[in-house]
Amino acid sequence: MLPHRAPRKKGRVEIIPMIDVMLFLLVFFIMITLQMITDKGLKLNLPTSSQAKMLPHPHYLVNILTDGSVVVKGKPMDLAALQQMLAGDGDVSKTDVTIAAAQKVPFQDFVHVMDSCQKAGVTNIGIATKASA
Template sequence: MERRYFERKKGRVEIIPMIDIMLFLLVFFIMITLQMIPDKGLNLQLPASSQAKLLPHPHYTINIEKDGTVNVKGHHYALAALQKMLASDGNPGKTQITIAADKTVPFQDFVDVMDACQKAGVSDIGIAAKPH
């Protein structure tokens, strides 16, 4: 009887690690895709304009609700917190903002939000309106 010190075994393809890697790739793909979905904002009754134009997709859509609450991407902000958030956005001079205010919002609330944006250094501000 001959003894072998180094027996050769046939290689096996393990499927479980491959399934784990595919699940990780799927999770990363879903997370990245969710971040690419644009912020559509709230359902507001926008004022109408005969000269309304389609603007490019902004970095932030600032919604001003009927009660004067400022909402950005699902978070409520006071004006000082909004200004701080915009100022810490990297380069606020290149940040694009669209302000969407309900048509019943007092004009002073709209101006206060614009002032907070300008104090943060944002200069590219659009105003949302629906076309006639």
């Protein structure tokens, strides 16, 4: 008498765990891509310094438009509001600010923004330029 064999089960590909893995990969890809977006800058012949460092991704990117208005995170604000926002950020000594000015912004407007940042207690200030269209 021949032994009775149980019918062989076909292998199945579970689709739900694959979807979960793909969503996790997509989320990680988006998060890493957002951190890799850098601000464009100008290549300048600057003096050398033993303390020179690469600028980190700033907590705040302060844009100065041609008319002298200041925009932070898409919101226009005056210099007093900028100073108040930066001062209320918690530990201001660890706050990184990058100032990006339009090409034809008067230097005096740039100095006013830098002065507001320093009055708020920010010491980590970087300078960038806006990418031209």
